Amino acid sequence: MNILDDLKLQYKLGGIAMRVIYWNIACFLISLVFFYQYSGGGFDYPNWLALSSDPQVFMFKPWTLLTYAFFHGSFLHLFFNMIVLNFASQLFLTFFTQKQYLGVYILGTxxxxxxxxxxxxxxxxxxPIVGASAAIMAVLAAVTTYQPLMGVRLMFVGSVKLWHVTAVILILDLMQLRLDNTGGHISHLAGALFGFIYMKSLQNGTDLSVIISKILDFFTNLFKKSPSTPFTKVHKNYKKPTEKVTSRIVTKDKTQQQIDEILDKISQSGYDCLTKEEKEFLFKAGK
Structure with a gap:
C-alpha cells in the first residue's frame, strides 16, 4: 500500500474530525499554488475567501464567514492550529456526536x-482575517465547559486539568489583544464564548448544532437520487407461497468479521497500530 492509499484510508475511517483537518491542509496546499506571493514571502488572499471587516465587502460576500476558517497565513499557523484541533476534537468526540462536532465548528466560525x-x-x-483558530476555540471551550476537571496529559508538562489548558490559551489571547493580530485574538475569544454558550444551551435542552445538521441534511437529500419503484403486475388468483422457516441467527461472513475486528482494534489503539497487511486488507475491502 502506498502513502496515497494510506491517506485515503485514514480520511475514510478517521471520522469528521480527521476530515476537517484534511480540508484545512488541502486548502493550504491550494493556497501555495494560487495565493502565495513568493517575492513578498506571504499570502495574498482575495476578499472572496478571506473575511473582510469592511461592510461594503462583507455584505456582498457573506460566504466568507465560513471560508476564512479553512485558510491560513503560514505553515506554522496551520501546524499549531491542527495540533490543537486534533487535541480538542478527540476530547469533544468522547462525549458528543460527529454532527454536534461539525455544528459547533461551523457555528463557532x-x-x-x-x-x-x-x-x-x-x-x-x-x-482581512483567515484561520481556523476561532472554530477550534469553540470546540475546546465547549468540551471544557462540559468537563472542566477532566485530566489530560501534555508533552513536557504532564497531567493537568482541561480547564487549565483552556485558561492559559485565553489568558495569552487577552494579553496580546492590544498588540499584533488584534482581530485574530478577538475571534479566538469570540469562539471560546460561543463554545461556552453552546454547551450551556445544550445542558438546558437546546442543541444549537441541529441548525447545521438540518441544513446539511436538506442539501444531501436534495442531490440524492430517489430509488425508483419498479412496476409490479397484480394477479387476482395469487396463491401465497408457503413460508420457509429460517433461522433467526445471522452469521457474518469471514470478510465482514475481519473488518469488524480491525475496526475494533482501531477504536481501542488507533489507526497507527495496524499492520501493513491489515491496512491493505481494509483498503481493498473499502473499494
Missing amino acids: IFSGIIFTLSYYVLNISA
Missing part, C-alpha cells in the same frame, strides 16, 4: 466572524 467584523467596524479598522 460564523459567530466569531460576525464578532470580528463588528469589532473592527466599531474600531474603524479595515483588515
Whole structure:
C-alpha cells in the first residue's frame, strides 16, 4: 500500500474530525499554488475567501464567514492550529456526536466572524482575517465547559486539568489583544464564548448544532437520487407461497468479521497500530 492509499484510508475511517483537518491542509496546499506571493514571502488572499471587516465587502460576500476558517497565513499557523484541533476534537468526540462536532465548528466560525467584523467596524479598522483558530476555540471551550476537571496529559508538562489548558490559551489571547493580530485574538475569544454558550444551551435542552445538521441534511437529500419503484403486475388468483422457516441467527461472513475486528482494534489503539497487511486488507475491502 502506498502513502496515497494510506491517506485515503485514514480520511475514510478517521471520522469528521480527521476530515476537517484534511480540508484545512488541502486548502493550504491550494493556497501555495494560487495565493502565495513568493517575492513578498506571504499570502495574498482575495476578499472572496478571506473575511473582510469592511461592510461594503462583507455584505456582498457573506460566504466568507465560513471560508476564512479553512485558510491560513503560514505553515506554522496551520501546524499549531491542527495540533490543537486534533487535541480538542478527540476530547469533544468522547462525549458528543460527529454532527454536534461539525455544528459547533461551523457555528463557532460564523459567530466569531460576525464578532470580528463588528469589532473592527466599531474600531474603524479595515483588515482581512483567515484561520481556523476561532472554530477550534469553540470546540475546546465547549468540551471544557462540559468537563472542566477532566485530566489530560501534555508533552513536557504532564497531567493537568482541561480547564487549565483552556485558561492559559485565553489568558495569552487577552494579553496580546492590544498588540499584533488584534482581530485574530478577538475571534479566538469570540469562539471560546460561543463554545461556552453552546454547551450551556445544550445542558438546558437546546442543541444549537441541529441548525447545521438540518441544513446539511436538506442539501444531501436534495442531490440524492430517489430509488425508483419498479412496476409490479397484480394477479387476482395469487396463491401465497408457503413460508420457509429460517433461522433467526445471522452469521457474518469471514470478510465482514475481519473488518469488524480491525475496526475494533482501531477504536481501542488507533489507526497507527495496524499492520501493513491489515491496512491493505481494509483498503481493498473499502473499494
